[in-house]
Each structure stands twice: as structure tokens, then as C-alpha cells.
Amino acid sequence: MTRQKIEIKKIDNITARQVTFSKRRKGLFKKAQELSTLCDAEIALMVFSSTGKLFGYASSSVQLVIERLGPLSDDTERLDHPSIEYDRDTFSKLSKEEANKVQELRQLKGEELEGLNTKELEKLEDQIKRGLSRVVKAKDEMIMKEINALKRKGIQLMRENQRLKQVKNVGEEQGRSSESTNNGSTSDPPRDDDSSDTSLRLGSV
The missing domain is CATH 1.20.5 (Single alpha-helices involved in coiled-coils or other helix-helix interfaces)
Incomplete structure (x- = not known):
């Protein structure tokens, strides 16, 4: 059974749109990872959802990939598809924020304090x-x-x-109570019949 071809247009249902975005985003990042592994390519992807949430993938570091793009001229900053242009300002802003955070963390560790x-x-x-x-x-x-x-x-x-x-x-x-009870029961009292027998024998001699 062949898969039904989906018409490429905006999905009106918000829930269906979010589900499709999540599935396609994971597929896109997986393909980027495969391309990076198979072809030893440096790849950086940044995706903003309709709610403004940022998702990203980089084979090494987003900042390093952006820095490699910096020296290129404006003519080479376009991607293969002519209708898609690279948002250099967004990448530059994010790269600068990342660099600032890294430097701030190093300074909190007591490093790179010379220029302060x-x-x-x-x-x-x-x-x-x-x-x-x-x-x-x-x-x-x-x-x-x-x-x-x-x-x-x-x-x-x-x-x-x-x-x-x-x-x-x-x-x-x-x-102790059990021991005292046993001692009292085993001691024999003096027998009267023994003394009487002795007196009788002495009287008869």
C-alpha cells in the first residue's frame, strides 16, 4: 500500500501542526547528523517554532560554524536554495551571547581577568x-x-x-525467682520418726 502524498501547505489544526513540527524536526536533525557523519561535514541547524521556541543541532559547535561563515562575502552567504537566505543577524547575536556567557563563566572561575x-x-x-x-x-x-x-x-x-x-x-x-522456688522445694525437713527411733533404742539397752 503506497503512502498518501501530503499536500505541502500550512496545517490549520494547531495540535496537528505541533505534532507534525515535532516529527519533522526530529527527522531533520537526524538527517543532518547522518550527513555530518557520512560526509565529515560541519553542520549547524537552528529552528524556531511558531511559538518562538528555539531548537538547534550542531555537529561540533554552532559558534564555530558561524565563525567559519564570517569571512565569506555576501555572494557566498546564500544557501543552495535561492528562496532561503541565511539570517546572519540572528546567528551573530546568538554567537555573541554564547561567547559572552562563556567569558563570564571563565571570569567567575578566575580566568581572563586581565582586561577588566x-x-x-x-x-x-x-x-x-x-x-x-x-x-x-x-x-x-x-x-x-x-x-x-x-x-x-x-x-x-x-x-x-x-x-x-x-x-x-x-x-x-x-x-532468680524460679531458682529460689526450686531450692525451697528440694530441702528436706527433719524427720521426727528418726529421733524417736533413736530414743527407743537407747532405752531398751
């Missing part, structure tokens, strides 16, 4: 202090939770120990 002035260093110092205070607070909360857990465990162990002592004391008391 005093005011920028003070701002960076304040950010590190705030971050450190949050880390210390989170660590203190975790330590307190562990201490409280150990205290609860210690209380449970003490109660269990007391219970075992009580059980042991009750067992010892029952053992």
Missing part, C-alpha cells in the same frame, strides 16, 4: 561573594539536616538500649 578595570573586578567580586554565600548557606543547611538525622538515630538507639536492658532485668528477676 577596577569597577568590573569589584562587580565580579560581588557576584562571587553572593554565590559563595549561597553555597555556604546550602552547605550549612545540609550539615544541619545530617546532624538532626544523627540525633534522631541516637535517640532511637538509646530507646532500644533501654528496652533491651528492661527485657534483660525482667529475665534475670524471673530466673
